[in-house]
Amino acid sequence: MGEEAGQQRDAAGGDQGVQAGQQAGRSVVAALAGDWRAARDVRPESPESGVRSVALGAITSSSCSHNAERTAELGRAGGGRGVTFGGMRLNHLALAVRDIERSRRFYEKYFDFGAGPASEYPDGTVIIRDADRFDLALHPDPDPRKMPDFSHFGFACPDGATVNQRLELLTADGVPIVERYDEPRFSSFKCLDPDGYVIEVYWEPA
Structure with a gap:
């Protein structure tokens, strides 16, 4: 009976591990496809192993918690804006x-x-x-190339009211x-900025 119970526990643990691995895989695939919200929402957890996912499918456990904490520290040191990964930050x-x-x-x-x-730099860049x-x-460029219609960059706001305030200022x-x-x-x-670059100002709940 003891041996049979042990085999059942091993089988259950294996199933949980497979399920966690499948969920983590979906998270990574979603991230690679650019669906950051779907990647963030997948949070596999195995009670047997104590493995839990963190944002964007980065799996951690007690053995690698130090690395996760260090990555978070690097992100905070970088200023906290935008997406960070492995200490890198778009800046x-x-x-x-x-x-x-x-x-x-x-x-x-x-x-x-x-x-x-x-x-300021010798080539005129500021x-x-x-x-x-x-x-x-x-x-400086006397004739900046036209960007594709979809191209733009954006500024996130803390709430919808801030979006409206900035809109009123620009419109006025x-x-x-x-x-x-x-x-x-x-x-x-x-x-549009003075050279026709498209800028988005937006808010959406986290």
Whole structure:
């Protein structure tokens, strides 16, 4: 009886391990496909092994909790904005612009890129920063290439009211608004910068 019970426990543990592995696999596939919400929501857990998933399907246990904590520390040290993975963080955007000062005024006024002194380089590039140390590099170009219609970059807001406030400010100053969504769980608009780059300002619940 003891041997039979042990075999049953092993079989159950194996089934749980397979299920956890399948769920983790779905998480990774979803992440690779760009579906971050689906990847985040898959959280396999095996009571027998104590293995639990964390965000984006990164599986951890007591043996690797130190690495998970270290990764979190690196993300916090990087400023906390955007997606972090393995200590890496997206931290700058480079735009070719016709008029450096015009673009600089636009991003400093509407998108808070006025924290700290700007950095200037011999080729004419100027880098401005926000409070989270995200760098926006502006490089002079008399004829910036047209981007594909889908191309854009975005700024996340803490709530829908902030989206509306920023929209009112841009609209009052005559900045072109090219798209607007206002739904109970999603609020966004897209506008054009002085060189025609599309910028999205949005909010959605975490």
